[in-house]
Amino acid sequence: MIDIVASGVLFDMDGTLVDSTAVVEATWSRFGARHGIDPAEILAFSHGRQAIDTVQRFLPDLPLDEQQRIAAALVAEESASSEGIVEIAGAAAFVERLLDAGVPVALVTSAPRDLAVGRMAAAGVSLPAAFVPSEDAPRGKPHPDGYLRGAALLGVPVEECVAFEDAPAGLEAAVSSGATTVVVGGLDHPVTAGLQRVVGFDGVEVAREGSAFRIRG
Incomplete structure (x- = not known):
């Protein structure tokens, strides 16, 4: 269960939105x-x-x-292969709910641009306009550079963003950036201690709350 108020959303890709x-x-x-x-x-x-x-x-x-x-x-x-690539449960619909509600959304991935574009398309998940592939992050995860750049592209302070991540390196990056961080999936690791978690995105809803948005599910 999560219940978070934020002004922007930052997504990892592999293991978070896309199962590759x-x-x-x-x-x-x-x-x-x-x-x-x-x-x-x-x-x-x-x-x-x-x-x-x-x-x-x-x-x-x-x-x-x-x-x-x-x-x-x-x-x-x-x-070269998109075989077996699918969305994480409910990811495509959740991203659409966010975009339809006007939530600023960025993708922050360790994958290069072309690979990320191909995987998102193969999984049927919309690629947000704000996009930080590996080429655009001076240092890769677990450094927070990608998440900081993602928040900057949104024009939202990173402390007002929520980041969804599934892997230790990415979670460390998100936490270090200052974003509210949510674990996607069942990872059991010291970095997940005290973090909110979702297994997938089915049933995760978004609603405007003042100048921000409440994400709950």
Whole structure:
């Protein structure tokens, strides 16, 4: 159950609005097999982070240009497939409710622009006009840069925004930014302590309250 009054909404993408588990796990499992790394260890680290950060974590001794080449190839591999990509329960309708109510909404994702556009379309979730892909965040999650930029694009103080996130790195980024942070899904992690939570977005409603909006469900 959540009950929050806010002036803007910031969404993560993967695991929050879009379920891309099948594509992500397949891509990073192949990466692990190629480099002799346990895929479970990679996936535990990579969720919510930019591809280059994960490559640098597991292949730290490679030259930067080679790390960047591998990261770009991984993103291209993920972009080539939309198989199994669906919305998180109720996400598409909830985003539409927010937009129809006039709520300022931004997408803040660790995915590159083209990958994010493709995944949102595959899942049938509207892409908000305010959009912060990995190219536009100086530092990736768990740094708060993306959320700070998202709030700035909305013209709303980040402290008056609510951020929806599902992964440890993203939750840390959202909390650090100063946004009211909601966990999406069942993650049990120290960063989730004391945070409000939703399993999905079915039944989450929005209504204007003065100059702000109440989000409840």
